[in-house]
Amino acid sequence: MRPREFDHDDVLRIAFDQFWRKGVRGTSLSDIARDAGVQRGSLYNAFGSKEALFLQAYERYAGDYLLALQKALGAGSLRKRLTAFFDLTIVNFRSGSPPRGCPTTRGLMELGAVEGEGLDEDARQAFANLISRITALVQDTLSAGAKRGEFNGNPAVAALHIITVTRGLAVLERAFARRGAAAQDRVPHDRSRARQGGRLGVSSRQAR
Template structure:
């Protein structure tokens, strides 16, 4: 029978998430997580088995929060407002912290050759879920009238653009430039997007 854990799992997973987010999966060791959480490395192994399992639990928290944010950002029926809100939140999320922490999804996707199949599958599922939410939001009659392409292609383009934002943030650390590019992207994607927003 497994003994009762002698630590606050919620606090531990929160600290582990921040550690993986700042350092990336490959560069984070269980020693790093132990130092960040204040939980002995042996206790971490006993509780979670290995770094991959701990990462997946932390990434699940991140995924739930991120997708909740996306749903809220896309509620406005005006696609210009919805996408502008989405991009503002994405930029704010990846530029938070000092140094800025970047995008955990993109960072992990780049590191997939160093991660296991379970992490690869989880990252792909998050991207698919993100794409589905955007596609649904852009499938309304109001959005279809403004899109320069069909909703499925538009959703793929939005997701691809957010990954590009993440790479540009890592390279230049310039939130103002990311905001400027996001506004221009909305103008290109939405035929009516040039309306003074």
């Protein structure tokens, strides 16, 4: 029996959503195959490995994200363009429920310290390439703003500062998302204690 054919782009989209939510280590090809409605073996035949599938899915994401950034930085005053850039960036890593964070930041955290552990050098290069291209887009925007008299600093240095701030926001968002998830996990326990306190005739504050 021939392996079931599938929509390559649809599988990449489904796979990346899983990788983004659970990380590469936390995602299996069986998970992706189930959600995509295909056989696990078909994924192996098409991509070779989970890591290779991740790289293709990440490249697809990177292309779409760069197009969105180009649009955000493409019109209006320099202030308007940079505001649109930050808005898009924040919306990107706030997407999902709970928020999924920045996929590049998450991927960097999964790089292996030694060969054979975690994502490899190809992934590192893919992450670095996307960050470099984003930096170049911001630098070009600042250079254009300087020509219009809206900016009098060094575009290259300012672009690096902006990207550094953006990376910092992504890290902070991930930290707060983890704290929020931990707080949600405690809610059922806290509510149980509150109900118990009510049955004993004391307030939830006293029950603690």
